[in-house]
Amino acid sequence: MSTDPRAEIIRAEGVTxxxxxxxxxxxxxFVLREFDVAGIIGSNGAGKTTFFNLLTGYYPPDEGRILFKGQDVTAMPPEQRVDLGMMRTFQLTATFDSLTVVDNLVLSYVRAYEKPSLPALFFRTCRSRRHHPKVVETLETFDLGHLRDRVVKNLSLGEKRRLEIAMSILAEPALLLLDEPLAGLAETEIRMLLDVLKARVGRQTILIVEHKLSHVQDFLQRLTVMHEGRVIAEGPCEECLRHPEVRRSYWQIATEAGEGEAVS
Ligand SMILES: Nc1ncnc2c1ncn2[C@@H]1O[C@H](COP(=O)(O)OP(=O)(O)OP(=O)(O)O)[C@@H](O)[C@H]1O
Structure with missing residues (x-):
């Protein structure tokens, strides 16, 4: 029995x-508590994305169960989990590509805070929320102001990913799951995104799947290492990376992350 007084946000029990x-x-x-910022790493095919898909409801587990804020959500579809406060981003971005940047943010705001009917969402509410302080602040925080009226399909991958994460953070979900948020981004975009994520530490519960461990290592409080579907290590990053099985199975990524001495 854990003595940690923080509320449990998500719990996976023996999922297969x-x-x-x-x-x-x-x-x-696996357990995440309020304001944990945790990462999952593992070599290609380790099961990271499948595990994400189990947590978020894209697949039902064959065995085990998932609890979100104490509620059994194992059989609950993804959209209902979003309504409960679980939000994810994808390796390939998921934005409304024929709308502008500001309208994507407005949709995220309205969906999270006003929960209108679909026609109201598109025809009435959107326009009037374009100058809402939360939307304006998010445009600034994510350096998207100059792209405000750009149609999303004309953005670069980095800009789209920034927008997608901005949409998620704007909604202030109880749990934010980021699937390889840095993939395909230029160094300057990576730094910008990391600054935004670091500013969320202590304010948001975040789970990140990320190959570029060196980038996220300094603000992750906990790491889970997967290999061939199993968790082979869990705990503080340095401890995990010293683990013999991690050193055996994961040395390429550890080396890429600047851990060459520790794993050679
Ligand atoms: N829909 C699917 N149908 C069949 N096999 C799948 C499916 N999704 C994943 N797999 C297999 O399950 C295993 C775990 O895949 P998964 O994508 O979860 O790994 P990963 O750790 O996210 O890998 P990567 O880092 O390459 O994204 C792999 O062997 C993969 O081929």
Missing amino acids: KRFKGLVAVDNVS
Whole structure:
């Protein structure tokens, strides 16, 4: 029994997911508490994205269960989990590409705070919320002001990813899940995004799947390392990276992250 007084945000209990003969996630248990900022790493095919998909409801587990803020959500579809406060980004971005940047932010704001009917969302509410302080502040924080009226399909990958994360943070979800948020970004964009994420530490519960461990290591409080569907190490980053099985299975990424001495 844990003595940590912080509220539990998400708990996975012995979850397993099989694809035909392949066990993609193998009996994984995992807990995140309020304001934890945690990362999941693992080599290609380790099961990270499948585990994300189990947490967020894109797949039902074959075994085990998922609890969100104490509620069993194992059979709940993704959109209902979003309504409960679980928000994720994707490796490939998920934005409304035929709308402008500001209208994407407005949709995120309205969905999170006003929950209108769909026609109201598009025809009435949007225009009147373009100057809402939360929307304006988010444009500034994410350096999206100059792109405010740009149609999203004309943005670069980095700009789109920034927008997607801005949309998620604007909604202030109880749990923010980021699937490789830095993939495909230039160094300056990475630095900008990391500054925004660091500013959320202590204010938001965040789970990040990220290959570029060196970038996120200094603000992750906890790391979970997966290999062939299993959790092989969990705890503070340095401790995990010293773990013998991690050193065996994960040395390429650890080396990329500047951990060459520790794992050679
Ligand atoms: N829909 C699916 N159907 C069949 N097999 C799948 C499916 N999704 C994932 N897999 C397999 O499950 C295993 C885990 O994949 P997953 O994408 O979760 O790993 P990952 O750690 O996220 O890898 P990467 O870092 O390459 O994204 C892999 O062997 C993959 O081929």
